[in-house]
Amino acid sequence: MNRRKEKLIKWLFTVTAFASLAFLVGIVLVLFKEALPIFKIISPKAFLLGTSWYPTAEPPEFGILPLILASLWVTAGALVICVPLGVGSALYLHELAGNKQRAVLKPVIEILASVPSIVYGFFGMVVLAPFLQTAFDLPIGLTAFTTSVILGVMATPTVASIAEDALSYVPRSFREASFAVGADRWQTLTKVIIPAAGSGISTAVILGMSRAIGETMTVLMVAGGSAVIPESIFDPVRPMTAAIAAEMGEAPVGSDHYHALFAIALILFLITFAFNIAAELISRRYRLKLGLSR
Amino acid sequence: MHDVNIDHERQMGMEGFHPALVRGPVGINLNSLGEADMFGSEPKITARGVNFYYGSKRALNNINIAFAARRVTAIIGPSGCGKSTFIRLLNRMHELVPGSRFEGEILLDGLDILSPACDAADLRKRVGMVFQKPNPFPKTVFENISYGLEVNGMTDKRAIEEKVVDSLRKAALWGEVKDRLKDSALGLSGGQQQRLCIARCLAVSPEVILFDEPCASLDPISTGKIEELILELKKEYTIVIVTHNMQQAARVSDRTAFFLMGDLIEEGRTEQIFKAPRDRRTEDYITGRFG
Ligand SMILES: Nc1ncnc2c1ncn2[C@@H]1O[C@H](COP(=O)(O)OP(=O)(O)O)[C@@H](O)[C@H]1O
Ligand SMILES: [Mg+2]
Numbered sequence: 001m002n003r004r005k006e007k008l009i010k011w012l013f014t015v016t017a018f019a020s021l022a023f024l025v026g027i028v029l030v031l032f033k034e035a036l037p038i039f040k041i042i043s044p045k046a047f048l049l050g051t052s053w054y055p056t057a058e059p060p061e062f063g064i065l066p067l068i069l070a071s072l073w074v075t076a077g078a079l080v081i082c083v084p085l086g087v088g089s090a091l092y093l094h095e096l097a098g099n100k101q102r103a104v105l106k107p108v109i110e111i112l113a114s115v116p117s118i119v120y121g122f123f124g125m126v127v128l129a130p131f132l133q134t135a136f137d138l139p140i141g142l143t144a145f146t147t148s149v150i151l152g153v154m155a156t157p158t159v160a161s162i163a164e165d166a167l168s169y170v171p172r173s174f175r176e177a178s179f180a181v182g183a184d185r186w187q188t189l190t191k192v193i194i195p196a197a198g199s200g201i202s203t204a205v206i207l208g209m210s211r212a213i214g215e216t217m218t219v220l221m222v223a224g225g226s227a228v229i230p231e232s233i234f235d236p237v238r239p240m241t242a243a244i245a246a247e248m249g250e251a252p253v254g255s256d257h258y259h260a261l262f263a264i265a266l267i268l269f270l271i272t273f274a275f276n277i278a279a280e281l282i283s284r285r286y287r288l289k290l291g292l293s294r
Numbered sequence: 295m296h297d298v299n300i301d302h303e304r305q306m307g308m309e310g311f312h313p314a315l316v317r318g319p320v321g322i323n324l325n326s327l328g329e330a331d332m333f334g335s336e337p338k339i340t341a342r343g344v345n346f347y348y349g350s351k352r353a354l355n356n357i358n359i360a361f362a363a364r365r366v367t368a369i370i371g372p373s374g375c376g377k378s379t380f381i382r383l384l385n386r387m388h389e390l391v392p393g394s395r396f397e398g399e400i401l402l403d404g405l406d407i408l409s410p411a412c413d414a415a416d417l418r419k420r421v422g423m424v425f426q427k428p429n430p431f432p433k434t435v436f437e438n439i440s441y442g443l444e445v446n447g448m449t450d451k452r453a454i455e456e457k458v459v460d461s462l463r464k465a466a467l468w469g470e471v472k473d474r475l476k477d478s479a480l481g482l483s484g485g486q487q488q489r490l491c492i493a494r495c496l497a498v499s500p501e502v503i504l505f506d507e508p509c510a511s512l513d514p515i516s517t518g519k520i521e522e523l524i525l526e527l528k529k530e531y532t533i534v535i536v537t538h539n540m541q542q543a544a545r546v547s548d549r550t551a552f553f554l555m556g557d558l559i560e561e562g563r564t565e566q567i568f569k570a571p572r573d574r575r576t577e578d579y580i581t582g583r584f585g
Pocket of ligand 1: 348351353371372373374375376377378379380391
């Protein structure tokens, strides 16, 4: 009886443990299966580097370069905002904040991370876009810039909390060793702690980047939706996620348009996958460097 | 071979001791043991009436002790008796613990190092520290040593290089790392890492070196090397070493202090402490009856 129970429990845990793997494999298989047919009518090169995205024109054009550039564009803009804010908050929390401030700030940052993206999108549409439109005298407030600001704020908690973890992994003994040879706090921070946490901080930045490039609802609401190659940060753009979300509903199942959208999703997946691998490699190197584990 | 060397050193210490020359620090009552003999010179460090608290928890009670210049003083006692707490006061490392507080004074060549007027960074250049677990920076061997020079404002590359080599030599590590200066310090063995930490400490030219159980994580051979090094270093530096290992205290130290639950129970010449302890608790501890 007991034996059976044990076996059952073991089996249950095995299933749960492998479930994520199964999901991942399933998703990847579906992505490939639905994406690949588009390459029967257009070469991967023409698809990636084509500059016109007119999927419903006659004949349709499936060049996704404007979408890729839009994604990279808003993500880069988001980084400009979330890296200083996120790393700055992490340094403040780790180095300067007293226990009381930390007790307030950490939960605030976590709450910021848990605000649903539609709320950010709504805020961007209703508050930020009109403000930027008047402030910069733009024809339209929904632009790459607006999107970058919102995405940057959204990614800040990710960067802050991972960077703070990285800083707190730096063994206390390094700090002590630095003080013991007469270094001050600032020297210790810039010459010992930050370099030691450096790869962890880059991991934070990469994950913040994944967060920004994969975000959908917000960009759908504030990016402006124009599928042309952006020339200025104040152009409306259509990032990859927004294109998929906006068009999937109208693309007939099994059509070329439908397969093209899957191909965009596949490319997006590969980009974030590469980001995550990079983050993993860097953080592994960093743990090795600190002698934390193998 | 090794032991013979050490005995030799210890006898030299004995010979240098002339009772007529012994003068204790004036006006300090060293736990009623009479004036401590400082081997004929002024004490390098004198602690008077030192109390220490972690929050409301008292960790040191009225510690009075003096450390002889260019001698080794061992601090022994069971775990948690306040040994680390005490020596971390000597270079103000206690300041890294929030909510801690002290009373009393500690004089280094007459300077009150605990007073706010004394700069902690300047003090730590004079009073270096080697920790229980080797803690080289995740940098190269060279950078580990040059770091202390750079943060103290040395910019001349040649001078830095010379000082690095000199420190590694003094720490008896040069031969083993001279071809590995650009390799990560974390690739060295534990014993080498600890000697690197000693070299790092020597580079900033301290007068006093504090060792907090420097061999606790090392094998006997590495331990032997560190002990030899300590005996060599005491020619130039005043050394305070916390150790769990009574044989080690007997081998390397000139004087020994026994701490118990935040009190300094007894302090005296190492021979006296080990052969004729005055306090029953000291005797119990060194004969292994507790602790
Ligand atoms: N950072 C700290 N906060 C609170 N209590 C501490 C701290 N460090 C040490 N203590 C306490 O102070 C006492 C003395 O500790 P310590 O000086 O580390 O002893 P030892 O080095 O002799 O083993 C112990 O009871 C220990 O629990
Ligand atoms: Mg200790």
